[in-house]
Amino acid sequence: MTTQARFMIGTAFQVVLLGLGIWALYIDKVGLGSSLIAVTLAVFVARSIKTRRIKKQEDRGLNPYDERAYYITGKAAYAAISTFLIISGILVLAGSIFGPEVTVNPYNMLGIVICILVILHIGFYYYYNSKE
Amino acid sequence: MDNLLRELRERESLTQEDLAAKVGVSRQTIISLERGRYNPSLTLAYKLARVFGLRIEDVFLLEDGKGDE
Numbered sequence: 628m629t630t631q632a633r634f635m636i637g638t639a640f641q642v643v644l645l646g647l648g649i650w651a652l653y654i655d656k657v658g659l660g661s662s663l664i665a666v667t668l669a670v671f672v673a674r675s676i677k678t679r680r681i682k683k684q685e686d687r688g689l690n691p692y693d694e695r696a697y698y699i700t701g702k703a704a705y706a707a708i709s710t711f712l713i714i715s716g717i718l719v720l721a722g723s724i725f726g727p728e729v730t731v732n733p734y735n736m737l738g739i740v741i742c743i744l745v746i747l748h749i750g751f752y753y754y755y756n757s758k759e
Numbered sequence: 760m761d762n763l764l765r766e767l768r769e770r771e772s773l774t775q776e777d778l779a780a781k782v783g784v785s786r787q788t789i790i791s792l793e794r795g796r797y798n799p800s801l802t803l804a805y806k807l808a809r810v811f812g813l814r815i816e817d818v819f820l821l822e823d824g825k826g827d828e
Contacts, residue, residue, distance in 0.1 A: 695784065759797050
């Protein structure tokens with residue numbers, strides 16, 4: 628997949644998220660709507676800068692998505708999911724035995740899980756990128 | 760795995776970016792290869808050897824007990 632195609636697919640997804648944000652504002656879910664719009668716009672700016680940088684490299688004949696990038700991404704993904712499974716497993720066990728009973732919003736919980744996985748993946752990617 | 764990439768590249772007066780463009784990888788990959796931190800795939804090793812007109816074993820040196828990680 629070309630950088631341009633990847634950018635277009637990501638942008639289409641972001642337009643949907645932006646629409647959801649506006650819809651959330653419309654139905655008076657101000658917190659969700661404003662944060663969705665802010666994050667979507669911030670991600671759009673970051674992706675635009677990154678795509679421009681990658682395009683410049685590709686124009687010089689370089690390939691930023693080469694075998695090493697995929698190798699590091701794979702290692703980071705494995706490390707992220709392993710770390711997450713170990714920590715969440717310990718928390719679930721310890722919480723079930725010693726912790727209080729807590730009721731959580733499943734959508735919030737899913738959002739937190741996604742954030743943790745993304746942060747772990749980015750952290751491990753930078754770690755392996757500097758190590759390999 | 761050790762290699763002679765840096766020596767060969769400098770002998771040919773190529774920059775890291777030139778070499779990266781010739782074999783279709785990023786400059787970071789060439790840096791990692793030269794430092795011996797990353798072992799290339801067979802395809803990339805062939806491409807690199809071809810740039811210098813050599814065989815793979817003339818560019819990459821596998822010592823006993825190394826390169827298994």
